[in-house]
Amino acid sequence: MSDMHLISLTHLQDAMRLLVRGFGSQPDEVEAVVCNLIDANLTGHDSHGIGMLPRYAKSFLEGGLSPNTGVRVVLDSGTLLRLDGQAGFGQVVGAQAMALGIERAQARGSCIVALGNAHHLGRIGAWAEQAAAAGLVSMHFVNVISRAIVAPHGGADARFGTNPFCAGVPLPGRPPVILDFATSAIAQGKTRVAHNKGVAVEAGQLIDDRGQPTTNPRYTVVPPFGALLTFGGELGGHKGYGLALMCELLGGALAAGLTCHEPADGRMRVLNGMFSVLLDPAALGGTAAFEDQAQAFLDWVQASPAREGFGAVQVAGDAERSYRAARTQAGVVVDNTTWGEILEAARSLGVDPGAVAAAAGVN
Ligand SMILES: NC(=O)c1ccc[n+]([C@@H]2O[C@H](COP(=O)([O-])OP(=O)(O)OC[C@H]3O[C@@H](n4cnc5c(N)ncnc54)[C@H](O)[C@@H]3O)[C@@H](O)[C@H]2O)c1
Numbered sequence: 001m002s003d004m005h006l007i008s009l010t011h012l013q014d015a016m017r018l019l020v021r022g023f024g025s026q027p028d029e030v031e032a033v034v035c036n037l038i039d040a041n042l043t044g045h046d047s048h049g050i051g052m053l054p055r056y057a058k059s060f061l062e063g064g065l066s067p068n069t070g071v072r073v074v075l076d077s078g079t080l081l082r083l084d085g086q087a088g089f090g091q092v093v094g095a096q097a098m099a100l101g102i103e104r105a106q107a108r109g110s111c112i113v114a115l116g117n118a119h120h121l122g123r124i125g126a127w128a129e130q131a132a133a134a135g136l137v138s139m140h141f142v143n144v145i146s147r148a149i150v151a152p153h154g155g156a157d158a159r160f161g162t163n164p165f166c167a168g169v170p171l172p173g174r175p176p177v178i179l180d181f182a183t184s185a186i187a188q189g190k191t192r193v194a195h196n197k198g199v200a201v202e203a204g205q206l207i208d209d210r211g212q213p214t215t216n217p218r219y220t221v222v223p224p225f226g227a228l229l230t231f232g233g234e235l236g237g238h239k240g241y242g243l244a245l246m247c248e249l250l251g252g253a254l255a256a257g258l259t260c261h262e263p264a265d266g267r268m269r270v271l272n273g274m275f276s277v278l279l280d281p282a283a284l285g286g287t288a289a290f291e292d293q294a295q296a297f298l299d300w301v302q303a304s305p306a307r308e309g310f311g312a313v314q315v316a317g318d319a320e321r322s323y324r325a326a327r328t329q330a331g332v333v334v335d336n337t338t339w340g341e342i343l344e345a346a347r348s349l350g351v352d353p354g355a356v357a358a359a360a361g362v363n
Contacts (some may be wrong), residue, residue, distance in 0.1 A: 047189020064269025156211025
């Protein structure tokens, strides 16, 4: 069997629909989960794509993930919404939370959405894209309830998750600017891939179980655990740490009422808390100046000549769009370790792994 499988988009969708039905999900939920995860693969973020399904299956079998669940409105004061995701698929409750917030922001100018108890929300950029498609600016601060994996700047062990920050700005006549990243120096999924391949990661991103710098990815994958550093690394990590802290305070404490502050309990669930601000730029007045100045600024920064070793200057969101265009045509490459884990997840859900492999066209 080859180390890599190139799977066309339609084959991958068919295969993942089979697998996700194994959660007992209704057809709309199957589509939401499959489309969102595959879109993460298409946009270049394999760490948040179909490779998450084995983790979701373990979480479900332990009772940590509740299929066919929607958001419950806990508080609704017009432009403030507090929502309980009820441990439903993040792909479903995230979209519902955004849809509710979008409706309010379009009617009233702005809305703050506090979403707690959502199972893994996947690629947070998907939520900013949903808001941008409705003409709204958005910001999202997200915390992660799972085994802590990132060390505070200057700290010797892991105390929180890869807490992502995301912001989106729609502009007429050009694709939206979508900034979306983990506040760790490197994504957790990337260290797992490096560990599986037996290769080192770049210096300045990890510490070992004694708090010493290391390039060995094992320290985030198998015990004894070390930690990821925050982005900025050894020198500038206080900046990534500061943003991670705000994600925990806003996404965790304020929005979800749940922060990471205890040793791991061994459960496989991944919960996200998300604090989102949605704004209709027109409601703030000065639309023409906003659009003209934003366009002028983006043109100006992109006119900077490329430094040696770099391509043309991009803005946030370009990378995902270019991956999406290429992979939609070419298909998605899935490594054999991940593929094996996906088939095992199918088996654990009572789905015939042979049927999943056949639907994907993988022998
Ligand atoms: N749900 C969760 O618990 C969770 C936790 C952590 C991360 N995530 C997700 O993981 C994904 C990956 O995060 P990451 O930190 O690996 O992302 P990353 O390091 O690939 O950074 C992505 C961001 O940088 C921009 N970018 C990339 N190259 C650029 C360039 N040359 N010039 C300008 N901008 C550029 C992209 O457009 C994007 O906005 C994100 O979608 C994030 O939401 C989710």
